[in-house]
Amino acid sequence: MKAAILILSLLTMVASAQTKPGDTARGKTTFIQNGCYQCHGTVGQGGLAGPRLAQTRLTLSGFTAYVRNPNPGNMPPYRVKVMSDQELADVFAYLQSVPPPVPAANIPILNDGR
Amino acid sequence: MSKSKGSVGRRGFLTGAAVTAAGMVGAAKGLAQQELHPAEPEAGGSVEVAGNEKPGSDFMVDVLKTLGMEYCAANPGSSFRGLQESIVNYGGNRSPEWLTCCHEESSVAMAHGYAKIEGKPMMVMAHGTVGLQHASMAVYNAYCDRVPVYIILGNILDINFRRGNAEWVHSVQDAASMVRDYIKWDDTPVSLGHFAESAVRAYKIAMTPPYEPVVIVADGVLQEEPLVEKGLRIPKLVMSAPPQGDSSAVQEAARMLVAAENPMIVAGRVARTPRGIELLVELAETLQATVKDQRLRMNFPTSHPLYGDPGQLPLSPNVSEADVILGLEVQDLWGATHQMTPLNRFGMESRPTTKNGAKIISISAVELNHKSNYQDFGRYVEADLAITGDAEATLPALIEAVRKGLTGDRRRILQERGTKIAEAGRQWRQRHRETAGVGWDASPISTARLSAELWAQIRNEDWSLVSWDRMLSSWPTRLWNFTKPYHCIGTHGGSGIGYGAPAAIGAALANKKHGRLTINIQNDGDLNYAPAVLWTAAHHKIPLLNIMHNNRAYHEERMYLQILGAKFNRGIQTSDIGTALDNPNIDYASIAKGYGLYAEGPITDPKDLAPAIRRGIQRVKSGEPVLLDVVTQPR
Numbered sequence: 131m132k133a134a135i136l137i138l139s140l141l142t143m144v145a146s147a148q149t150k151p152g153d154t155a156r157g158k159t160t161f162i163q164n165g166c167y168q169c170h171g172t173v174g175q176g177g178l179a180g181p182r183l184a185q186t187r188l189t190l191s192g193f194t195a196y197v198r199n200p201n202p203g204n205m206p207p208y209r210v211k212v213m214s215d216q217e218l219a220d221v222f223a224y225l226q227s228v229p230p231p232v233p234a235a236n237i238p239i240l241n242d243g244r
Numbered sequence: 245m246s247k248s249k250g251s252v253g254r255r256g257f258l259t260g261a262a263v264t265a266a267g268m269v270g271a272a273k274g275l276a277q278q279e280l281h282p283a284e285p286e287a288g289g290s291v292e293v294a295g296n297e298k299p300g301s302d303f304m305v306d307v308l309k310t311l312g313m314e315y316c317a318a319n320p321g322s323s324f325r326g327l328q329e330s331i332v333n334y335g336g337n338r339s340p341e342w343l344t345c346c347h348e349e350s351s352v353a354m355a356h357g358y359a360k361i362e363g364k365p366m367m368v369m370a371h372g373t374v375g376l377q378h379a380s381m382a383v384y385n386a387y388c389d390r391v392p393v394y395i396i397l398g399n400i401l402d403i404n405f406r407r408g409n410a411e412w413v414h415s416v417q418d419a420a421s422m423v424r425d426y427i428k429w430d431d432t433p434v435s436l437g438h439f440a441e442s443a444v445r446a447y448k449i450a451m452t453p454p455y456e457p458v459v460i461v462a463d464g465v466l467q468e469e470p471l472v473e474k475g476l477r478i479p480k481l482v483m484s485a486p487p488q489g490d491s492s493a494v495q496e497a498a499r500m501l502v503a504a505e506n507p508m509i510v511a512g513r514v515a516r517t518p519r520g521i522e523l524l525v526e527l528a529e530t531l532q533a534t535v536k537d538q539r540l541r542m543n544f545p546t547s548h549p550l551y552g553d554p555g556q557l558p559l560s561p562n563v564s565e566a567d568v569i570l571g572l573e574v575q576d577l578w579g580a581t582h583q584m585t586p587l588n589r590f591g592m593e594s595r596p597t598t599k600n601g602a603k604i605i606s607i608s609a610v611e612l613n614h615k616s617n618y619q620d621f622g623r624y625v626e627a628d629l630a631i632t633g634d635a636e637a638t639l640p641a642l643i644e645a646v647r648k649g650l651t652g653d654r655r656r657i658l659q660e661r662g663t664k665i666a667e668a669g670r671q672w673r674q675r676h677r678e679t680a681g682v683g684w685d686a687s688p689i690s691t692a693r694l695s696a697e698l699w700a701q702i703r704n705e706d707w708s709l710v711s712w713d714r715m716l717s718s719w720p721t722r723l724w725n726f727t728k729p730y731h732c733i734g735t736h737g738g739s740g741i742g743y744g745a746p747a748a749i750g751a752a753l754a755n756k757k758h759g760r761l762t763i764n765i766q767n768d769g770d771l772n773y774a775p776a777v778l779w780t781a782a783h784h785k786i787p788l789l790n791i792m793h794n795n796r797a798y799h800e801e802r803m804y805l806q807i808l809g810a811k812f813n814r815g816i817q818t819s820d821i822g823t824a825l826d827n828p829n830i831d832y833a834s835i836a837k838g839y840g841l842y843a844e845g846p847i848t849d850p851k852d853l854a855p856a857i858r859r860g861i862q863r864v865k866s867g868e869p870v871l872l873d874v875v876t877q878p879r
Contacts, residue, residue, distance in 0.1 A: 137344045164816050165806040168878050172843060175683030175690055177717035177879035178555070179803060184682055202585070213816070228379040230683040239700035240723070 149215045152190070154225025160217045161224055169205070173224045180205070184228040194218045264274045300878045301330035301467040302306075303436050303476060307443045309339050312393065315753065316340035317351035319371040319378075323398025325367065325412055326467030336664040340367050343753075346776035348375045350702065350746040352457075353380035354777070355393045357710060360541075361754035363517060364393040365450055365516035370420030370862030372399035372461055380423055381740040386457045389540075389737025390573075390610065392450035393457040400464040401432070403503055420459040425617040429455035436466060436473045444479045447484070448648075451789055452484045453516065453609045453634040489607055489633030491641065491679055497605045497629055500568050500646030502654060502708055506602075506661070507533040508552075510564035511543040512574035512608075514635050518729040521545070521571065523639040524572070527715030532645050532662030536563070537693050539721060540734035546726040549666035554721040555676060564597055570637040571606045571627075578623035606640075609634040620738070676722040688795070689850045695719035697853045698791065701861060703760045707731070710751035711744055715793060717879045730760060740771030740838055746792070749781045749869075752788035761864060762788035766871075768825055768832070769798045781869035788865045790836075790871040792859075794846065796826045799878040806868070836871035845873025 143207075148176045161167055169180030186193060197208045197218055208228030283461045289726070304327055309318075326375045326873050331342055342806075345351040348370045355366035370379050376397055386393045395576035400406050402712075406415055420430035433439040439462065446458040495569060501507050509528060515521045517851040524543055528535050528550045535544045544551055563569050563581055566666050571577045581604060584594045584736070598604070606627040614621055631638065650658070680692035695716060703725070712735035713720040733751055736743035748764035755762045771792070781788065797820070805819035842863045853874065860870040 131654050151502050165802070168803045168806055168819075171683055171690065171877050171879070172688065173683040173686045174689075175686065175692070176679070177691065177877075179717070182679065184684055185634070188509075196275070208810050208816070211813045212810060221642070228683075229685075232246050232677070232684045234674075234677040235679050235688050237684065239682055239695070239696050240680055242700070 148225045151221045152219035152221070154220075154227045157217075157220030157222065157224030157227075160213075161221050164213060164217070166221065173228045178180075183225045185230060186222075186225055190219060190233050193222050228240075251471045252861065255286075269695030275321050287751050298471040299326055299681055300436050300439075300467050300471050300473075301326035301329065301462075302788030303335045303471055304439055304443075304462060304474075305330045305468065307478050309335065310793050311394075311443065311447050312364070313340040313367045314362075315343050316367040316369055317343040317354045317750070318343050319348055319351060319375065321369070321371040321375055321398055321414075321614040322411065323371050323375075323400060323464050323583055324369045324396065324462060324467065325400070326464065327396065327462055338600065343780065345746075345780055347774040348379035348383045349742055350774045350780065351451075351776040352379045352386065352393055352395070352419075353746035354742050354753070354780070356382065356386045356389065356391050356737075357733065357745065357752075358754045359386075359391050359393065359455075359750075360389075360732050360747075361549075361710070361751045362709070364445070366392045366750065367396060369398065371414050372397035373414050373416050376419065376422055382746075383423050383744065384426045385620070385736045385738040385740045386703070386745050387428075387658070387738065389734065390454045390456060392455040393740050394447065394450060395427075395457060395459045397460050397461045397769060398464055398467075401433075402463075402465055403595075405465045405497075411672050412793075414796045423457075424457065425615055426457075426620075427459050428454075428613060428665065430459035430461070432458045432461040433463070433466070435673045436471065440467065440476065440831075441476045441662070444481050447481060448483060448713075453486045453526060453615050453637070455516070455615060468759040471643055475671075479482070485560060486634040486637035487609055487612065487632070488641065489631035489638040493629060494638060494641045495568070495645050497607070497631065498642055498649050500530060500603055500605060500629065501531055501533070502649040503572060504566075504568035505877050506566050507531055507568040507570065508532050508563055509535045510563065510569060510571045510574050510577070511535055511537045511541075513540045514543045514572045515541045515729065516634070520636040520639070523636060523643065527571050527639055527643050527646065529662075530643055530650070532658040532665065533706070534566075534665050538575055539714075539718075539732060542729050542732040544728060546724065548722055550662065551668050551669060553668075553672040555672060555719050557695060557800065560638055562597070563602075564599055565599065569598065569607065571604065571608070571625075572611070572615045572639075573608050573655050576622040577604070577606055577608075577625045577627070582623075603628040605629045606629070607631045607633060607635045607638050610877075612866055633817060650837075663791060673722075679720070680723065683877070685850055686877065687848050687850065688877050689875050691716035691793070692719045692723070693850050694765075694791070694793075694853065694874060694876060695723055697764075697850075698857060699724045701857050702761060702763060703853070704760065705861075708751065708755050708760045708762050709765070710748045710755075710788070711765045711767075712736075713765065715799075716765060720765075729753065741770050744770035746774065746777040746780075748788060748790070749777055750785055752781070752869075753784070755788075756786060761861065764788055764790045765793050766790045768792060768794045768796065768830065771832065772825070772830070776839065777838055777873065778840040778841055778869065786869055787864045787867050788869050790841075790869065791856075791860075792845065792873040794832060794873055795876050795878045796824065796829060798823045798825070803879075832873040840870050841869050843871040843873065845871075847873060849876045 174184035318796045349687045351368045399419045433444040450458040604627045611632045684691040701709040708730040752762035802819045803824035811814040833843040833845040863870045
């Protein structure tokens with residue numbers, strides 16, 4: 131099993147190497163059209179249905195590897211047939227472009243509640 | 245009905261020595277004469293006019309008044325017109341007061357929401373046929389949510405009293421059979437004395453845990469015929485003490501909990517009354533145990549140091565660290581302790597989410613009312629100790645047994661455990677606050693922003709949230725401070741959509757006399773089932789702030805399609821087909837205005853949210869229902 135994952139990751143890295151740099155605008159369109167926002171929010175903010183993706187600490191290859199082979203029980207794998215490596219690169223670029231979150235300390239109404 | 249020579253009252257009709265065709269003709273003739281000439285005296289003698297007689301339905305109202313029914317929610321129907329007339333004219337339209345509903349599903353859901361605030365049932369009336377057919381899903385929701393609803397069905401059992409096709413198609417042999425799988429008890433009284441006894445019995449049964457809906461069929465003829473029955477009396481209502489768990493089993497549960505290194509309490513529908521919250525706090529503090537709350541009732545204060553992180557799906561608490569799990573009236577305890585292969589049913593697998601050797605204790609009264617057909621009982625739980633009894637009623641004995649089992653050393657260890665849980669609590673609260681800032685200025689508006697803006701303006705009010713927050717990624721639970729019994733009323737129970745708006749209005753009605761500020765965060769898909777309940781709120785001047793969670797789709801179903809499409813390598817861009825609520829977008833503010841509400845929206849810029857909420861609260865405080873249409877993120 132571990133070997134299979136390793137091979138998959140290597141193949142992903144090779145494939146990723148062949149993609150062009152991600153396009154932020156195209157990535158946003160893909161993120162919405164392909165329904166990623168349904169669980170992760172339109173700006174990748176996350177929710178109970180899916181984790182935060184905005185400014186993910188994953189690398190593009192790590193991000194791609196996870197989408198291709200996610201943890202069982204989370205989301206299904208998105209194969210090349212439904213989402214190309216280029217599309218994932220675009221989505222990754224979009225998620226990195228989302229403005230950083232406003233720190234809670236700078237939002238008064240998040241600090242006077244409980 | 246006039247007591248002219250030719251007329252036959254129902255009592256006489258049923259009990260006469262000979263029921264003849266001539267008698268029936270005479271009855272019909274007498275009725276016709278009365279309708280044409282209601283006050284014209286017959287030659288040679290006086291005549292009692294109908295207005296001087298009391299119908300049987302007056303006595304039924306007397307019975308209902310003894311049960312303390314505040315309201316009767318109904319869409320009017322001919323099979324219970326007698327009761328309606330008596331409620332209004334004989335009863336003075338008080339206790340119960342008639343609430344005009346535009347759909348029977350709304351009537352029952354209003355009663356559902358009302359009961360969870362008021363702690364007692366509201367009365368609902370409907371045709372035994374088409375009305376109950378409309379109402380049935382809402383009845384199922386109340387059943388699954390263990391909520392008492394007091395339903396009276398109109399029906400005309402005797403074929404001799406059915407006029408024309410409408411009353412034939414609205415009549416049924418056994419009216420309650422349609423919902424008997426998901427109510428607790430029903431009866432079809434054949435006399436007024438029988439009605440009185442069954443009405444009182446029904447109330448008692450509905451209000452004995454597990455609470456459930458009940459049905460009484462009020463025969464149309466019994467309602468409208470003159471009240472001639474002698475010796476009528478209304479039985480005294482004597483409530484049953486709720487069932488407690490077996491005392492030796494409770495002792496064993498206490499022993500297991502005291503000995504546990506890391507016990508965890510999973511709370512489902514624990515607090516039936518405000519006392520339930522106090523008891524759960526007492527147990528948790530005595531044990532210094534984390535409470536994982538399914539948020540199906542206001543069980544435990546969210547700001548309490550022992551409150552478990554709500555940042556997971558509420559129905560799937562993380563129990564992996566516990567060595568003893570105490571489930572109190574848990575909805576789907578098996579599901580709360582297991583994980584299954586998500587969604588697709590190919591190669592379905594399940595595994596426990598508990599650690600090896602973990603023990604499960606269950607306390608629940610639901611087993612006292614198991615039925616076969618509908619599967620709300622969930623998967624069989626291989627509990628190590630299963631106690632059948634109402635959790636709230638059992639908690640005092642359990643707390644006492646736990647206290648007796650604690651030694652000085654053990655108390656010290658427990659305090660250390662509590663300190664760690666409290667520290668973890670501080671961390672998850674801060675984490676959630678930081679997470680709320682992600683997408684803070686996004687449009688559509690994030691559910692975190694919506695929740696935070698709302699909290700900022702209600703936190704110093706006497707507020708009541710009457711909607712479930714799971715569809716908002718539980719942001720209110722993560723950010724607000726829920727402490728009072730009316731701060732949370734759980735959810736639909738049976739996942740029957742269309743519950744939200746009417747249940748919120750029923751809850752708001754119960755809150756009205758207490759002067760509470762009622763908040764309903766309203767899912768768009770839910771409102772579209774029977775939106776006319778907004779008119780009911782306007783008509784009866786029920787103040788509440790409805791804030792649309794307008795994500796313009798049935799998003800849960802949309803996510804399912806998305807996941808399946810990805811699973812099968814196809815169609816991940818088609819999940820909007822059949823699930824989207826756009827093109828055209830629905831203008832909820834205009835809909836609400838049409839029903840007589842003050843409304844604003846659609847609100848798409850988060851900066852516009854706070855002023856709109858402020859204006860909305862002002863209008864609600866003046867006694868109006870308000871709707872703000874907020875265009876939101878999916879979750």
